[in-house]
Amino acid sequence: AQRVTQPEKLLSVFKGAPVELKCNYSYSGSPELFWYVQYSRQRLQLLLRHISRESIKGFTADLNKGETSFHLKKPFAQEEDSAMYYCALTGTSGSRLTFGEGTQLTVNP
Amino acid sequence: GAVVSQHPSRVICKSGTSVKIECRSLDFQATTMFWYRQFPKQSLMLMATSNEGSKATYEQGVEKDKFLINHASLTLSTLTVTSAHPEDSSFYICSARDPGTGGINEQFFGPGTRLTVL
Numbered sequence: 001a002q003r004v005t006q007p008e009k010l011l012s013v014f015k016g017a018p019v020e021l022k023c024n025y026s027y028s029g030s031p032e033l034f035w036y037v038q039y040s041r042q043r044l045q046l047l048l049r050h051i052s053r054e055s056i057k058g059f060t061a062d063l064n065k066g067e068t069s070f071h072l073k074k075p076f077a078q079e080e081d082s083a084m085y086y087c088a089l090t091g092t093s094g095s096r097l098t099f100g101e102g103t104q105l106t107v108n109p
Numbered sequence: 110g111a112v113v114s115q116h117p118s119r120v121i122c123k124s125g126t127s128v129k130i131e132c133r134s135l136d137f138q139a140t141t142m143f144w145y146r147q148f149p150k151q152s153l154m155l156m157a158t159s160n161e162g163s164k165a166t167y168e169q170g171v172e173k174d175k176f177l178i179n180h181a182s183l184t185l186s187t188l189t190v191t192s193a194h195p196e197d198s199s200f201y202i203c204s205a206r207d208p209g210t211g212g213i214n215e216q217f218f219g220p221g222t223r224l225t226v227l
Contacts, residue, residue: 036218043218043219044153044204044218049215086153096155096158097143097216101151
């Protein structure tokens with residue numbers, strides 16, 4: 001079975017502060033991990049995926065297989081980063097995405 | 110990028126009626142589409158996986174006779190909530206997989222449909 005856990009439902013930081021959104025997963029094979037973001041009144045959209053190893057909007061995430069984690073980080077948070085963030089996993093068999101519970105990030109001025 | 114639309118965006122119906130929600134991939138062909146349900150302040154729960162030309166695969170606990178899914182073409186999947194009741198009120202989101210862009214496992218999401226059953 002595959003499972004994604006985001007321990008923080010709410011996270012509040014001040015503008016310019018570092019932010020880390022935690023994600024842990026459980027999967028017996030080699031997973032593919034994603035971070036999706038949902039801004040207010042907008043659809044869910046892909047933020048980044050671990051196989052791309054890229055930085056999007058200043059966010060990065062590294063897959064740590066030893067700790068089964070895929071935490072999302074940004075060194076200097078901006079107010080426009082305020083949104084709902086979902087960590088998601090899919091297995092080697094393909095398409096089925098399992099989402100975490102989500103973390104509502106609020107960046108205060 | 111790939112765009113997925115849903116129609117209607119919002120629907121209110123009486124208890125006992127059926128409601129159809131459409132999900133379309135606008136600029137790509139989606140061999141696989143997914144239907145999710147999202148309760149307020151909760152995560153997305155996968156309801157079913159819809160493959161073009163074949164029967165949908167439902168997740169455990171999802172009534173296939175209540176939530177009818179049809180994926181008759183490569184750009185359209187429909188979800189019909191039959192004999193809707195107030196407990197079916199929720200936010201329904203579809204997504205589509207386009208193997209041609211973004212890698213085989215990337216899904217593109219629709220804007221969602223808010224269903225309210227009175």
